[in-house]
Amino acid sequence: MPCEVAARFLIFYGSQRGQAQSIAEEICQQSAEHGFTADVSCLSNQHKYNLDSEIRPVVFVVSTTGDGDPPDTAQKFVRKIKNKSLPHDHFSHLRYALLALGDTNYANFCNGGKTIDNRLQQLGAKHFYATGHADDGTGLEVVVDPWIEGLWDALKKTFSSMATSDQLGADLSDRTQENYHKNASDKEKNKSDLEVDLHLLKLSEVDSQKGRAITSDSSDAETLSTALVASLKQSVPPLSECALNVPALPASYLEVLLEQVSTEGETVPSDKEGFHEVSISKAVQLTLDNAVKTAILLELDISVQNIAYQPGDAFDTLCPNRASEVEELLLRLDLQTQKNCAVQVNLLKNNTAKVPLHIPQNGSLQFILTWCLEIRSAPKKAFVRALADFTQNGSEKRRLLELCSKEGSADYNSFIRDANVCLLDLLRAFPSCLPPLSLLFEHLPKLQPRAYSAASSSLQHPGKVHFVFNVVEFPVRPEHPARTGLCTGWLADHVSSILRPLGTVPALERLGTSALPKVHVRPRPSSTFHLPADQSVPVVMVGPGTGVAPFIGFLQQREKEREANQEATFGETWLFFGCRHKDKDFLFREELARFAHNGTLSHLIVCFSRDEPDAVGTVNRPTYVQHNLRLHAKNVASILLKDKGCLYVCGDAKNMAKDVNDTLLEIIGNELQIDKLDAMKTVAGLREEKRYLQDIWS
Ligand code: FAD
Numbered sequence: 001m002p003c004e005v006a007a008r009f010l011i012f013y014g015s016q017r018g019q020a021q022s023i024a025e026e027i028c029q030q031s032a033e034h035g036f037t038a039d040v041s042c043l044s045n046q047h048k049y050n051l052d053s054e055i056r057p058v059v060f061v062v063s064t065t066g067d068g069d070p071p072d073t074a075q076k077f078v079r080k081i082k083n084k085s086l087p088h089d090h091f092s093h094l095r096y097a098l099l100a101l102g103d104t105n106y107a108n109f110c111n112g113g114k115t116i117d118n119r120l121q122q123l124g125a126k127h128f129y130a131t132g133h134a135d136d137g138t139g140l141e142v143v144v145d146p147w148i149e150g151l152w153d154a155l156k157k158t159f160s161s162m163a164t165s166d167q168l169g170a171d172l173s174d175r176t177q178e179n180y181h182k183n184a185s186d187k188e189k190n191k192s193d194l195e196v197d198l199h200l201l202k203l204s205e206v207d208s209q210k211g212r213a214i215t216s217d218s219s220d221a222e223t224l225s226t227a228l229v230a231s232l233k234q235s236v237p238p239l240s241e242c243a244l245n246v247p248a249l250p251a252s253y254l255e256v257l258l259e260q261v262s263t264e265g266e267t268v269p270s271d272k273e274g275f276h277e278v279s280i281s282k283a284v285q286l287t288l289d290n291a292v293k294t295a296i297l298l299e300l301d302i303s304v305q306n307i308a309y310q311p312g313d314a315f316d317t318l319c320p321n322r323a324s325e326v327e328e329l330l331l332r333l334d335l336q337t338q339k340n341c342a343v344q345v346n347l348l349k350n351n352t353a354k355v356p357l358h359i360p361q362n363g364s365l366q367f368i369l370t371w372c373l374e375i376r377s378a379p380k381k382a383f384v385r386a387l388a389d390f391t392q393n394g395s396e397k398r399r400l401l402e403l404c405s406k407e408g409s410a411d412y413n414s415f416i417r418d419a420n421v422c423l424l425d426l427l428r429a430f431p432s433c434l435p436p437l438s439l440l441f442e443h444l445p446k447l448q449p450r451a452y453s454a455a456s457s458s459l460q461h462p463g464k465v466h467f468v469f470n471v472v473e474f475p476v477r478p479e480h481p482a483r484t485g486l487c488t489g490w491l492a493d494h495v496s497s498i499l500r501p502l503g504t505v506p507a508l509e510r511l512g513t514s515a516l517p518k519v520h521v522r523p524r525p526s527s528t529f530h531l532p533a534d535q536s537v538p539v540v541m542v543g544p545g546t547g548v549a550p551f552i553g554f555l556q557q558r559e560k561e562r563e564a565n566q567e568a569t570f571g572e573t574w575l576f577f578g579c580r581h582k583d584k585d586f587l588f589r590e591e592l593a594r595f596a597h598n599g600t601l602s603h604l605i606v607c608f609s610r611d612e613p614d615a616v617g618t619v620n621r622p623t624y625v626q627h628n629l630r631l632h633a634k635n636v637a638s639i640l641l642k643d644k645g646c647l648y649v650c651g652d653a654k655n656m657a658k659d660v661n662d663t664l665l666e667i668i669g670n671e672l673q674i675d676k677l678d679a680m681k682t683v684a685g686l687r688e689e690k691r692y693l694q695d696i697w698s
Pocket of ligand 1: 376475
């Protein structure tokens with residue numbers, strides 16, 4: 001067995017939105033620096049490797065989606081390992097490490113990874129390195145970066161122990177270690193180069209602060225004249241004066257060639273990933289102009305494509321980056337005149353990484369920046385590190401190195417991650433930074449489609465699906481101008497010609513279908529978030545704001561079923577809805593009143609968080625949905641615990657879903673007279689039985 005095979009390990013990722021994939025690829029890329037070779041593959045392709053007899057170490061990077069599920073691409077693998085007929089030592093030969101990704105804003109934190117981890121353990125597989133649980137709520141990199149740093153040592157030890165148990169492997173181990181030491185000493189050398197570099201940078205800063213400015217950049221002068229307050233561009237002591245631990249410079253692996261052939265006219269994405277172009281047949285503003293947020297309902301005509309869905313499903317929606325931001329980026333990178341060139345992306349020589357699949361060959365530069373790369377994403381530390389190397393000005397370079405350093409972690413969080421700063425914001429703040437296109441292609445993630453829950457039933461609206469969304473608004477900050485959410489802001493602009501206020505008659509009939517705005521969508525079926533198959537089961541729905549969307553679909557469906565089958569028994573339906581103001585943003589007010597009036601909805605419980613109390617004795621009036629749940633605790637508990645009913649929660653993951661969950665624990669604890677731990681077990685049981693279902697987003 002040759003040396004390369006001994007030092008080779010496998011990386012499998014299960015990715016829903018591309019994060020696990022990009023981390024897996026990052027590990028693969030870094031592996032060479034540490035004397036290893038890695039094969040990286042999506043879990044959906046795991047048939048290419050035979051885990052049943054795999055003796056090489058395996059690294060899994062697994063994200064979590066939905067209600068704590070493994071990502072779609074990992075489902076087949078999970079089903080395979082969950083097969084009950086597998087013996088308990090099925091994977092006793094397997095040595096693995098697992099990095100689970102999740103978000104503590106959601107229930108079942110990291111459950112996708114935990115599911116795989118637990119099952120592998122049950123089947124006898126052994127960890128060669130402790131499992132990492134990274135939290136997108138606080139920043140994945142807080143766990144991911146040190147986890148990857150520690151992985152190399154763990155792999156080295158694993159390969160060594162494999163080698164000592166294998167005579168042939170002895171030489172291999174030497175070779176591996178030789179590689180390792182060579183890399184380590186190179187790294188050490190790089191590190192000392194870097195320290196020297198940083199030392200010089202510090203001196204140049206000190207000089208400039210004493211007025212003996214080395215740079216002539218006006219922004220530096222501005223920086224010096226302002227008081228010492230940290231900002232994206234400027235640090236304050238102790239950070240500005242300390243030596244920095246910066247991440248290793250990520251190795252470049254792409255070469256980008258621009259060819260002067262005209263690709264003009266290429267304006268829409270291909271339909272490779274199952275997207276359909278459909279007409280937007282209606283757009284209604286559901287909120288008044290003076291409401292805090294603008295909610296818009298869209299009706300899509302899906303009759304031509306014959307797309308089927310059930311209430312509870314969602315639709316992935318493609319959206320482009322803003323034309324103005326793409327233009328500015330092209331200008332800033334000095335590529336404006338080449339925007340229609342065809343792009344060829346190749347791997348640099350001797351590289352085991354892969355050309356990112358989301359970058360098409362021969363697409364125009366403008367097309368790729370518009371439809372393929374998430375240019376709004378907050379640059380990861382590795383990207384910031386790489387950008388520093390393309391920054392001429394000493395102080396700017398030092399600041400970028402600070403922002404990606406261990407010592408500058410708090411600044412990174414407040415001035416980049418939490419401020420939703422994107423590449424363009426950094427390029428504006430650091431004018432001497434001029435990265436090559438290849439760096440953008442290596443670091444910008446895939447532009448992800450946004451999901452919207454169906455707010456309709458096809459029984460009530462044949463050939464149509466409705467969405468409702470709030471236009472996300474990012475207010476102006478020192479780090480960036482005011483802007484709207486990528487998809488919601490684009491959709492709002494895109495439908496402005498047909499947008500009408502609630503209650504007005506559409507003038508659409510005059511517009512032919514060809515004049516209607518179009519959008520690319522793909523159904524995203526839910527495996528569990530549906531009305532119970534047994535219509536007599538009672539349901540409690542909690543959906544404040546746009547969280548009411550799937551429940552409008554549920555109720556439209558129930559209304560039609562009741563009309564069609566008047567003899568049948570239907571379970572009680574409760575809806576807990578909330579908004580800020582009764583008269584400004586009470587979404588679907590008339591439709592909900594109709595459901596309540598005709599008995600489709602047994603109980604409509606509404607609260608308004610910002611309205612003044614309007615009656616005597618309303619001091620403790622319910623403000624949020626959880627307050628109303630508490631007021632109806634007896635009914636909720638009885639539906640869940642006695643009548644085997646279902647609880648559905650939809651909407652904001654950050655606050656609402658947590659508060660509702662806490663209230664549920666309280667309701668169940670009080671009802672059953674049990675402590676919090678036992679209440680948690682009961683709630684976990686409800687989840688397991690798919691009687692407590694969440695469709696939540698941030
Ligand atoms: P982006 O540009 O992607 O920005 C959104 C990001 O910014 C989020 O990370 C958010 O935390 C953050 N953010 C939001 N507001 C602010 C602010 N003021 N300041 C700072 N940060 C902020 N959304 C709906 O409206 N209706 C639905 O029916 C719906 N259904 C969904 C169903 C599923 C299964 C999923 C996964 C999501 C659903 N969403 C729904 C969320 C939706 O997919 C988008 O995430 C949302 O519309 C924002 O997209 P955007 O591109 O406009 O915002």
